[in-house]
Amino acid sequence: MSAALTTQAEAPPRALRKVGSLLLLPSVIVLLAWMIIPLVMTLWFSVQYYNLVDPTTTGFAGADNYRYLVTDPDFWVSLRNTLVLVASVLVVTVVLGTLLAVVFNEPFPGRNVARVLAISPFFVMPTVSALVWKNLMMHPIYGVFSALARSAGMQPIDWFAEYPLASVIAIVSWEWLPFALLILLTAVQSLDHEQREAARMDGAGVLAQFFFITMPHLSRAISVVVMIETIFLLTVFAEIFVTTSGGPGNATTNLAFLIYARALLQYDVGGASAGGVVAIILANIVAFFLVRSIARRLEV
Amino acid sequence: MPASPLQRLLTAIVGWLVALMLFFPIAWTVLTSFKSERDATTPSLSFAPTLASYHEVFARADYVAFALNSIVISLGGTVLALLFAIPAAYAMAFHPTERTRGTLLWMLSTKMLPPVGVLVPIYLLFRTSGLLDTRSGLVIIYALMNLPIIVWMLFTFYKEVPNEILEAGRMDGARTLGEVWFLLLPLTLPGVASTGLLSLILCWNEAFWSLNLTSAGAAPLTAFIASFSSPEGLFFAKLSAASTMAVAPILVFGWFSQRQLVQGLTFGAVK
Numbered sequence A: 001m002s003a004a005l006t007t008q009a010e011a012p013p014r015a016l017r018k019v020g021s022l023l024l025l026p027s028v029i030v031l032l033a034w035m036i037i038p039l040v041m042t043l044w045f046s047v048q049y050y051n052l053v054d055p056t057t058t059g060f061a062g063a064d065n066y067r068y069l070v071t072d073p074d075f076w077v078s079l080r081n082t083l084v085l086v087a088s089v090l091v092v093t094v095v096l097g098t099l100l101a102v103v104f105n106e107p108f109p110g111r112n113v114a115r116v117l118a119i120s121p122f123f124v125m126p127t128v129s130a131l132v133w134k135n136l137m138m139h140p141i142y143g144v145f146s147a148l149a150r151s152a153g154m155q156p157i158d159w160f161a162e163y164p165l166a167s168v169i170a171i172v173s174w175e176w177l178p179f180a181l182l183i184l185l186t187a188v189q190s191l192d193h194e195q196r197e198a199a200r201m202d203g204a205g206v207l208a209q210f211f212f213i214t215m216p217h218l219s220r221a222i223s224v225v226v227m228i229e230t231i232f233l234l235t236v237f238a239e240i241f242v243t244t245s246g247g248p249g250n251a252t253t254n255l256a257f258l259i260y261a262r263a264l265l266q267y268d269v270g271g272a273s274a275g276g277v278v279a280i281i282l283a284n285i286v287a288f289f290l291v292r293s294i295a296r297r298l299e300v
Numbered sequence B: 001m002p003a004s005p006l007q008r009l010l011t012a013i014v015g016w017l018v019a020l021m022l023f024f025p026i027a028w029t030v031l032t033s034f035k036s037e038r039d040a041t042t043p044s045l046s047f048a049p050t051l052a053s054y055h056e057v058f059a060r061a062d063y064v065a066f067a068l069n070s071i072v073i074s075l076g077g078t079v080l081a082l083l084f085a086i087p088a089a090y091a092m093a094f095h096p097t098e099r100t101r102g103t104l105l106w107m108l109s110t111k112m113l114p115p116v117g118v119l120v121p122i123y124l125l126f127r128t129s130g131l132l133d134t135r136s137g138l139v140i141i142y143a144l145m146n147l148p149i150i151v152w153m154l155f156t157f158y159k160e161v162p163n164e165i166l167e168a169g170r171m172d173g174a175r176t177l178g179e180v181w182f183l184l185l186p187l188t189l190p191g192v193a194s195t196g197l198l199s200l201i202l203c204w205n206e207a208f209w210s211l212n213l214t215s216a217g218a219a220p221l222t223a224f225i226a227s228f229s230s231p232e233g234l235f236f237a238k239l240s241a242a243s244t245m246a247v248a249p250i251l252v253f254g255w256f257s258q259r260q261l262v263q264g265l266t267f268g269a270v271k
Helices: A002-009 A014-045 A064-070 A073-105 A111-123 A126-137 A144-151 A164-189 A193-201 A206-233 A238-243 A255-265 A269-297 B005-033 B052-059 B061-094 B100-110 B115-128 B135-159 B163-171 B176-205 B209-213 B221-229 B236-256 B258-266
Strands: A048-051 A054-060
Touching: A014 A048, A014 A269, A014 B061, A014 B100, A014 B115, A014 B135, A048 A269, A064 A073, A064 A269, A073 A111, A073 A164, A073 A206, A073 A255, A073 A269, A073 B005, A111 A164, A111 B005, A111 B236, A126 A144, A126 A164, A126 A238, A126 B005, A126 B221, A126 B236, A164 A206, A164 A238, A164 B005, A164 B258, A193 A206, A206 A269, A206 B258, A238 A255, A238 B221, A255 A269, A255 B115, A269 B100, A269 B115, B005 B236, B052 B061, B052 B236, B061 B100, B061 B135, B061 B176, B061 B221, B061 B236, B100 B135, B115 B135, B115 B209, B135 B176, B135 B209, B135 B258, B163 B176, B176 B236, B176 B258, B209 B221, B221 B236, B236 B258
Parallel strands: none
Antiparallel strands: A048 A054
């Protein structure tokens, strides 16, 4: 904190400012290019007739790609699947993450080891998580779950055939719960112990402490977790790509997979770009709130 | 806070139960990797451990190529991003201007662009420039993708260096570049290292661009594992062995960089 104050106190001399801008310039230029060029291209393609396998139909398409997109039932299904996926994973990870953060904040034997084990799924690459879950855990014949079901005298469930979207949600939740836990645990640890102690003295029970002291303190961390996860969850791809390929039918096709299929399987550049614009708009709604929330904390 | 012994026991049971449940799929994968393909299809715990699956995965001539691609691309992307980020973070932390705040937030906002929204243009740009299925292509993408996070993390570390040390250095005649190398780097080396580590983890596990922009030539391990998703034949033991080798190194890195991860991925919004 003191460093922040001293740097602010004195204005840097001119020469130094110049050097400062020079050092900053390369990053600004590449990031600007990285943002502007693809964005402009996506917008441009989205109003063009452009199919890689049909070079005869070209030219300005106006709103045709968008019209085609919104009249395509697959698009609405993918939008619904995207929202269901994002919302379900958010609910699971935030609720369980909050409860687990409270548990892992209390001292118990071997807590550090247990915590390391609990956050491990976050470091597993998405293709591994998805295939391990699909084959080793949820396989209807050879999976661990089917063995458990059989030993309990129940009929094993073919998870990806009967509950495809729920299966994908389970895998993605497993990947992101550790993230929520880690962030929320950091927030819980910074909770003022005296405040909790005082509340306890005043006769507040465990539940009252949780709802009136821990939860309000966590609200900021929770909102950050929600926003960052949303940015990533809006474009879940690998987990779907290696397990269901969007199916059966379009049951697990989300917006990211739909755009991928349009672009790289059907070579419909125009249509895929229109979908891309929708994805960018969705992400930007969330990003607006996220950036504003982070800005409040930023000290320069 | 004094908790009753019963409460403590309960916490321990819940904590350990959850930890073991969350870790179970990983542990199970490691276990299965030591089974033969026959044993791998039954969830039995009694089996003759074998390294056969590891041998077979290694024997596939291309495994080493995939692993090498992962290493080269992750390291390349991280080093390239650091080369851009270190001067930028230095400038903003030690010579802040009235534009610094806006610049930082703008950099953050570039991270919000969903990759799938720009898949089409990037794919076409890569195709025309011959970057499709090359390591250099992914190195560029990964460096750009992580640059905002890396600048932010370095900025945070540099902010913690007391300005007096730099002032003293300046008195002794250190110029700007001299400051960076002789004063800052040793002071912030831990910060740079953990930033690099986080970037390595993110590059290693990235599976959107690697699946879409590579095929045979530059595909990293994420794509290698994805090739096990083909429906013909079930190779649980081999899948497990390949997965274990792909995940183990980065998992250990991850355990060491928990704290930096919180800072880096939340842009300092949660402390």
